[in-house]
Amino acid sequence: MIHVENVSKFFTLHNQGAAEIPVMAGASLCVARGECVALTGASGAGKSTLMRMIYGNYLTASGRIMVGEVDVARAAPREIIALRRRTLGYVSQFLRVVPRVSTRDVVAEPLLATGATRAEALAQAETLLARLNIPERLWPLSPTTFSGGEQQRVNIARGFAYPYPALLLDEPTASLDPDNRATVLAMIGEAKDRGAAIIGIFHDRMARDEVCDRTLDVGQFTPGRAA
C-alpha cells in the first residue's frame, strides 16, 4: 500500500547563510495492507521527517513515495488533498483546530469531508469519544482548553473517524494512561484487521511490540552518519 523508494531530503536555510542540511538519503520502505511498521531511531534521526514526507507535508528532493496509486513526491496539491481525504490519515502529536469548534465537530469533520451525513458523522464521533473516555460534558466544548492527554485522545478519535486504508501515527500512545493506551492499541489492531497499512512512531516499546509487525531504523538513512 505504501512504497517509499530511495528518497532524499535536505533543508536549505536561506536566512542562515543558505546552509544546506541533508537530513535523509536512500530511504526505502514498503508497508503492505494489514501491516504495521514502526520507525525507530534516536531523536533527530528523521522519523517524523520521513512521516511528514509521506504525508506530503514536507517536499521530497528525490525518489518515489507511492501511497496507493499516487506518487506523493510528485503529485499536484489537489491530488494530495484528495489522497488525504480518502486514503491517507495522519495522527500528529499535536491537535490543531479552529478555536470555538466543538470537540464533537472536530472529530466528525473528516467524515463530513467525505460526504457522510451530519447525523452519521456525529454518531460516529460520539462513539469514538465515548470509547476514548472523553466525558460527555466536554463534547460541546472546544478542545483547545483540554489537558494534553485529552487533546491527544481527541486527535486520535479524529484520525480514526474515517477508515483510511493507510495511516501514519506519530506517538499515538504518548501521554496516555494505561486504560486509554490499551484502547488506542486495540483501535490500531482493528485498523490492521480491516486491512489498513500503518506506519507508526512509538517511544513506548511495549506498545510497539504489541501492534507492530516489524521495525525500521531510520538512522541508517541519515546522511553522513557513517563518516
Place this chain on the structure above:
Amino acid sequence: MTPLLEVENISKSYGARVGCTGVSFDLYPGEVMGIVGESGSGKSTLLNCLAGHLCPDLGAVRFDTRADGLHDTLTMSEPERRMLGRTDWAFVHQNPRDGLRMNVSAGGNVGERLMAVNARHYGDIRAAAVDWLGRVEIAQDRIDDRPAAFSGGMQQRLQIARNLVTGPRLVFMDEPTGGLDVSVQARLLDLLRGLVRDMNLSAIIVTHDLAVVRLLADRLMVMKDGHVIETGLTDQVLDDPQHAYTQLLVSSVLQV
C-alpha cells in the same frame, strides 16, 4: 475534471510600477486558495484583476460558465460579466461598508442580490433572507435593522450572507477577517469553513495572516514584489518553505 477557473499570465502595471506579473494557476471546484504576501506585494491587485474590478494589461481569466464552459471573463461583454458577478461569483470586501448598502435593512441587503437575479415574490425573498441571517448567526429580530447599527463582526457576516444567498460557485475574499478582533475572527473562520464545505464553494482568499490561511486554504500562493515566488499545499508551504522570503515570512510570525 475541468478547472473552475484558469488563470493565465495575468500582469498589471500602474505606469512604471509593477502591480503583479506573470501569474498563472488553475482552481478546481471545492478548492480554497490563499494568497499571502506583505503589503504592496500585489495580492490585492491580482484579486481585483481576477474578479473583474481591474483590467489586467495581459493574460486571461477563464471561468467554467454554466452555459458554455470555459470562457475568458476579460473578453466577455459587460452584461455577461455583470451577470456572473451577480450569480456565480461573489466578492467579500475587507471593509463590510464596501460590500453592503449601509442605508438598507439587513434583510434588504440579502434580498437585493436575489432580486438582481429576478426573484420577485416578497415572501420568498424574505424567507431566504431569514434563512441566511440564521446561517450567519444574526438574530432574526435584527432583519429590519440597518447594518450601520451592527457591530463590525455582524456586518462582515451580513456581507457574507448577502454574497452567498445566490449560491455562487466562486468567492473572492479580500482580508475577510482583517479589522476584526480575534474572538470574532475565530467565529467567522468557523462559519466560512462550514459554508465552503457544505456548498462545495471554491474560494480565493487574500490575507497577510498565515494562521487564517492554514485553517481555511487548501493551497497557498506566496507573492513578493508582484511575482508569485512559491506555491503548494498550504501546510507544506508553511512547514517546509523553499524560498528565502517565505522562510522569513513563516519565521517572523509571533508565537502566542
